[in-house]
Amino acid sequence: MNYLELITVKAWADLKSEASRAYIGFLWWFIEPVLYMGSFYLLFGLGLKMGGDNFMYFLLCGLLPWKWFSSSLSNGSLSIVANAGLINQIYLPKYVLPMVTVTVTSMKFLVVLPILLLFLALSGFTPSIHWTALLPIVACQFLLVAALASLLAAIIPFIPDLRFIIENGMLLLMFLSGVFFDMARIDESLRAILYLNPVAVLLKDYREVLLHNQWPPIFDIVYIAGFAAVVGAVSWYVLKRIDRRVIKVL
Template sequence: MKYVELILYRTYADLKAEAARGYLGMLWWIIEPLLYLGMFSFFFVYIRQQAGGRIVAFLLVGLVVWKWFASTLPACAKSIEGGVNLMRQVYLPKYVFPWAAALTNFFKFLIVFTLLLGFLLLSGVEPTAAWATLPLLVAAQFFFMLGVAGLLAAVVPFVPDLNQIITNMLMPLFFLSGVIFDINRIPEPFRPFLYLNPLAVLIADYRAVLIDGQMPGWAGLAATLALSCVLWASACALMRRFDRIYPKVLVR
């Protein structure tokens, strides 16, 4: 607990530094998903002639959730590697770095997610009792990302090329996570394989809750949280194992 203030301060400093870059600053957190939305909306509404209102909401939910994941994973993965200068000055448990990176992207997500809720309300979507489960979905996604990214962060200092692999794997994962399609409509022989992807299940749950007013799949949510605990425990074990080795490896 004594490192909580440090994590929060580092999160604040990272947000402030990122907002100061460029003339538009924080607006880029909103502009980027809107650019994706415009591109895919044009394709589905004008080229494939699908119903405009629902498909825009459908795409926007998927894109906002995906953008959070795609921003958090690389940032957390290189967080220990990027904290080498601070390591030289003072001892810190290495979990501080992925936590700070994850929280930085979490606060950016909250801004965009709030705008998403506003858009859905303005477009005629009525809030239901299912919306009360949104904090559970957000928490499940946060800890799932933290678990995966924590494992990567523990290994990246020894295998720097993983950063490039992560970047290149995001695009295939985009198409395997149901961002632009409904995984529940995939033919039966292939659907079970998509359900093995926790992110695809989470995106489907967000849409069920926000657009259809349905409760999320509790079994999938519980499985994601359980997997997140295992991943984060494994990440912490690796970080403790290499705790004193990281500064030596990273100064080379």
């Protein structure tokens, strides 16, 4: 069995194991993100009355990709530490572990995404050829979360306190990425700085495609893919360096 096949098999096994621990099984994959997005809508949409008539759709198109991103980093960054027992028993290239976690979160996202698309279609957002642009956007996000999760997973065994920085940093990043507000409404100079964050660019592109039937700018795709490639190269280098050493600190 090659390592790509191992990642797929292990991810599927983890999904089934997770589903078996809940009474409603795989239905929890649908219910959990709905509750997650619903709670934010109640707070920001109804409670604080942010946005206009289409705020709910704007929020959903940002929250679902953000949920995928945050879950991938939060869980993926701990994947090597969480599998210390397995690492002590058999040899595995360390990149396998964060990739398994990212594959699991990606599968969950791909299960829920069609529900969002159906909901938007039934709400008056007519599907068009532009929706096919989701393919490169989703692919870029997968590359981004895989690269970042792998890098963090390689560092945390040696700097355990980093996990607490990640937990708090994710909350800050959520607000800086424009999950709850439209970047177009802020000052242009500040917007240019915020768009250095690839997550903010991703969320903008999801919304342009789904809510406005527009093609995402080619520069956005190139920027996110390039950012992911650089981080991926760094994470690959770090993982190779710590491959045999990490067992000593687990």
